[in-house]
Structure formats: structure tokens, C-alpha cells
Amino acid sequence: MKQWAKDRVVYQIYPRSFQDSNGDGIGDLPGILQRLPELKDLGVGIIWLSPVYPSPNADNGYDISDYCAINPEYGTMQDMEALLEKARELDIRILMDLVINHTSDEHPWFQKSRAREAGYEDYYIWRPARPDGGLPNNWTSFFAQDCWEYDQVRGEYYLHLFAKKQPDLNYANPRVLQEVEEIMRFWLDKGVAGFRCDVINVLYKTSLEDGEKRPFLRGLEHYLTQPGNHEILQKLHKDVLSQYDCFTVGETVFVTPKQGRELTDEARGELDTVFSFEHMEADQYLVKWLKRKFSVRRFGAALEKWQNALEWNTNYLENHDQPRSVSRFADDGAYWEQSAKMLCTMLLSLRGTPFIYQGEEIGMTNFDYSSIDQLDDVESKNVDALLREKHLPQWLRWKIIRPTSRDNARTPMQWDASANAGFTTGTPWLAVNRNYRRINVEAQRNDPFSVRSYYKEMIRIRSLSQTLRYGSFKLLEATGRLLVYERKYEGRHALVLLNFSARKVRAGYAGQVVIASSGRENYDGVLLPYEGIILNEGVKI
């Protein structure tokens, strides 16, 4: 793995919600370009761009209809080239989102495949109905539906692990892999620095037999991190990735530490890093719809397991699929600011490459909507439909969807206190959170005590500290409220103390304060509510 990818901090942009430049209510590439200096100032070294390709937007760009072009809503290929150029000037590298488990059903490959055009018949996973007329198997999709859709044109069903407008590609067909290689070369030759690889461990379906009986995600055992999947990744690495100075991070659903090690083993040559999900279970049972109370103990256990499992980690608390961390793991009310800074202390002091999601650096919170009609997310809508089928009343459906909907993270970026938070002069595609007059970039940029300034300082401290970047990780405490860990490198060490509660908590350590989210310079053994502190050469007292 490239050293630059270890040393830099990644910032994820969800283009649709970042910055609109032409008043159509949708973020775009010129908008991103205009904000690059802002990100440079924060200390960002890599940007991950969520998909910017042409897409019917059934899943906001994760359903791609042309992999080597730009969605006209976002601009042109010239805009993309200008963005790459400006980023190069500022020494910021750009990762593209590689979504290759599925395409849009409007992609020409699918159109040709459904028409059985020669050469394209097997680009997707087609099956006839069962002899009894039933669906080809009993699998269920990630988006709370069956995962087979009947196509009138072809007279067969196609498999879709996600929305029905996202047919799965058939990786048993070597031509599909060749197409993917060409797409990757196209972007790497344009100067992108690598890929975030969407649901990259479900590409290969070993068999299409019925899955074990389970209420959700039936069929998983037939396609999750299969040997065939490792072979695909090895081929992409050997043929393409190894030829470029680039970095990959795989979104690997339900990945185990052993699988994570295999996927990132340099000798095998597959991916550089993976996103694991276990810490996201600190407030849920396996899937997001089954919420439970956030537990520091569970959170700490997941961190301990993963921080030590892999040679190198990726660390994140938010992305475009997860609710806002300050609302989820801490307090977005009375202790909003403290909470955001405490979480920042953690994110930037774990071992691995940190990923900051747009708006996280100013402490953006979950949306303030009051009904499902205000949502756009296909996942939320499917879940609502499923729960309605099960006769759950509306208030209960909303209670389940509200804290979990992906739209929590997708509300427009809050730039300033002007109309629509400075995101657009038009009507935003998704409503802006009304707290934008209080929480926005402009209000925080020049305030040395703001959440954003704290992020900037933590990024700077990380960049100066080998201990924080390369040190080993050791969990010392994960109790009801307190999380404490040690980072150690070449005989030096730092302690990170985090209070996940609104009460003062005794944490009996002493040492020199490197940074405290409260701004204090001395530590007396008691953490303030939602305070985070890093101690140099800290010791237990």
C-alpha cells in the first residue's frame, strides 16, 4: 500500500448534496471545484467522490448507465478534468467510486442483454421461473425486497441484490471483467488516484441455490466473499491496479477479520484496505433497522478487534449510508459541540486512514423531517413499503425509519446562513436541515474554537505525530461511558481518553495534554461531559 494513502486524510463528497453552482438544486462538479481551497485549508489530502456518472438515479448514482462519462446534472467531462487539474495543483488526490456489482437497467449492456444480442446474453444473471412458476430462488435483497425481477423483453428473471433498477453483473462471464478493467484504466489514465469499491465482496455468486431460512439477507452464504470473488480482485489488481500509483478501499459488507486480512494481504494482491462495519453495530443488531441503545463497551470491543486485525485500517464514523455520528453516538442537543469534537478526537487518533464525510467537520446532525414523504432514499421507501405490508402503523414505521434513513447524511451541505444554507440558489433536491443558520461552515471557519477548527487542528496533529499515524493500538477501557486507548510507536506513546456521556467521568490518568476538545491545557483526572483528550506519555494514576 502506498505511503501517501496512510499519511493523508480522506474527505468523502456526496456530489448531489455538496455545492450547486447553477441553481438547479443539485450539487455539481464546478461547485466542488469552487470549494477545493476550503478542503485544502482543512487539511484534506484525498477526496472520495461518490458516483458522478450518468445515472437514472434510482439509487442516486449507484445505478450507473455509462461508466466513462459524467452525469449532465453534475457537469461535463471538461468539468471533471478541470477538477482533477485543480486538485493536482492543490496536491489533493481523487478517488472515484467503482460500482461494479451492478449497473443501471438503463445501461446499454442491459438493454442488449435483455434483447439477447450476440455477445451480451450472459452479461447479467438471468434465470427462468421455477417449474412451479415461483421466483428462481428464495434470496432477498439488501433493500428489503425479493431480488428477482421479471423482464418482459427477455421473458426471464434477472437477479438484483439491490434495487430492481440495479441488475447484478455476471462475473462468471470473463467479458464482464474485461469491461471493468477498461473502465478502471480509463479513469486511472485520466489521473484519478484510485477507487472506493462499492459492495466489492458480493460480486461472485458461487451458486444460485436457495439460501438458509432467515428473515432477511437470504442467500448471503452463496455470494459473500467467495473464492471466485478473491480471484476477480486478484485479476483486477494484477492487470490494472498494480500498474498505477493508486489506492483502493473496498466496501466489504459483513466482512470478518480473517476475510479482511485475506482481502488486504499484499502477497495476494487484491485491495489495499477495507471498510469494516462492526463498530456500526454498537447501536444496532446486525442490520440498521433493528436499533438498540448505543453501547461504549460494544463500540470499544469492535474497535479493539479491528484495529488489531489488519495491517492497516480505514476509520470512519459516517458516510452517505449512515446517520450522522453526532446524533447517533453522542448528543446533538445540549452537548452538540462537545460531542462533535470528542468524536473528532477519536476519528483522527485511531490507527489507519481517516475518512471524514462532508459536513461531519462542522458537526452536521440528522435531518429534522417529520414524515416519510420528505425522503428520497430508495432503501427507506422500500422498508416503509415492507413494513406497511406487515401492517405496522405509520407512527411506528417512521420511528424505525427516522433514525436510520440514509437521507440523514444526504441533506445539503451547510455552507452559510443565507437561504438554503448557501448550497443552492434554486430549490434543493432534498430539504436543508433548519439548523443551518447555527451550524454552517462560514460561522465556523474563522472561529478558533469551532468544530471545524478542531478538525483542522486534529488533522494537523495527526500529520505531525508518528505515534498517532503508525502507533500500535491497545484498548485500555471501554465501560459505560468511557473509552480509553493507547497508541504506541518506537518507545513513545499517547493516551486517548473519551467521555461518551453528559456527566463528568473520572479517568485516572496523568500526562501532558496534546489536545483537549474542551480547550484546556491541563488534565486533572476528570473528563468533562463529552470531552476527548489526548495525553502525551500518559500514565495511570
Ligand code: GLC
Ligand atoms: C453501497 C453504497 C450504497 C448503495 C449500494 C448499492 O452500499 O454505499 O449507497 O446503495 O452500495 O450500490
